[in-house]
Amino acid sequence: MQVNTALEDQYSDVLKKFRYGRKMGLRSLSEMTGISVDDLRNAEAGTYLPSDKEWALLGQALGFEGSVMQELHFSPERTPHPILPPSVLPVEESYFGYAVWTYLVLHPHDPKRGLLIDTGGIGHRLLDVLDRQGIALDAILLTHGHSDHAGDLSRLGERLPGVVFLSKSDLPLLDAPLPSSLRVREPQEVTDQLHREGWTIDVYPANGHTDGSVAYQTGGVLFVGDGIFCGSCGKPRTPDHFSDSLGTVARLLNSLPAETILVSGHGPFTTVAQERRWNPFYSATLQTESRQK
Structure with a gap:
């Protein structure tokens, strides 16, 4: 093998x-x-x-x-390589040597406007893309509060939009206070607030890895943070949250079209169909009894 x-x-x-x-x-x-x-x-x-x-x-x-x-x-040889739509710009950052994805999503009617989905710790590559393409951010959408996904927002400086979407239950996970110029909104407010600005975005709960984890879907792409990896999923916050993680994997994969592209914080991009086939956490049987050593 x-x-x-x-x-x-x-x-x-x-x-x-x-x-x-x-x-x-x-x-x-x-x-x-x-x-x-x-x-x-x-x-x-x-x-x-x-x-x-x-x-x-x-x-x-x-x-x-x-x-x-x-x-x-x-x-x-089975590693998937789905093609992202042109409106999604993945940027691979290095968070203390650990590879992490951050994503820019371009507005459907104005490619100079965008959303930032997770920060990747905000390294130089993301800043270079923003400068080179002249993208102004309408909002920042965070899947959860861990530092490699929500860290160092102050580095954006003058590029900061007025609002960041992050579950309040994940605020204690941040490595630093949010800049005072940012208003924090619950992810469930994304759909209504950004719809008025021409965006079409759906939000799904994805708890397990953290209590406030969410996934964002737009244009046939699901931004799932650490809720699902290609062939795996993020570590649950505690063993008692393992059933939440399994439930998130099953709920997301069962509720979205098979062709939906899944992009996570780490690893290869994949699709709903492929994860239904070979993700062991999807096929896992929920065991309610706890087995102790």
Whole structure:
């Protein structure tokens, strides 16, 4: 098997997230699967590749389908490459050496107006794109409050619009107070407020990774933050929020057209159809009982 290193989450990350969410220790997982603790530990470190049989056992114990897990994570040639519409400009930033996407969405009737969806920590690449294309921001839409998505807004300086949309429950996650020139609005106000300015945007709750996480949809593209990754999803805030994360993945993938393009904060772009096929968190069975070590 060839590991798909293009993904944000490797198979080892997926295993750790499932075990974290299921509140299961390595010893308990070993007893359920017959896989040694050392092999499980090495699998989570990315230095041991479980066999087909072991993936089936791991899936049975942790509540996902082992065959789904293998379909993308060990097939680099299946990495999706959907083509974004011209109105969406992805900018890959480096947040302390960690790759993160921020997005500029151009107004349907005026390409010199735009929305900023997440900040990427606001590095030089985003500022260069804004300067080079002369884009004025109508608003900033934040999927959640983590620093790589909502950090250092003051760097925008004179480019700051008047309003930023961020759930108040995520305000405590910010690494610094918002600039005084910004008014904070709840994401659910986006549709009505920006519709008056010619935008068509829908907002979906995407809690689990944080309490206030949301996803924004416009023009056939869903900006999902860390709610869904290609072949995975963001780590839930606590193990008790794992069911929220699974619910978010299922709700978003079930409520949107198959051709919808998903763009997250990290990793390859994908589509609803592709994630329904090979995202193990979508196919996961919800287990209500907590398994303790």
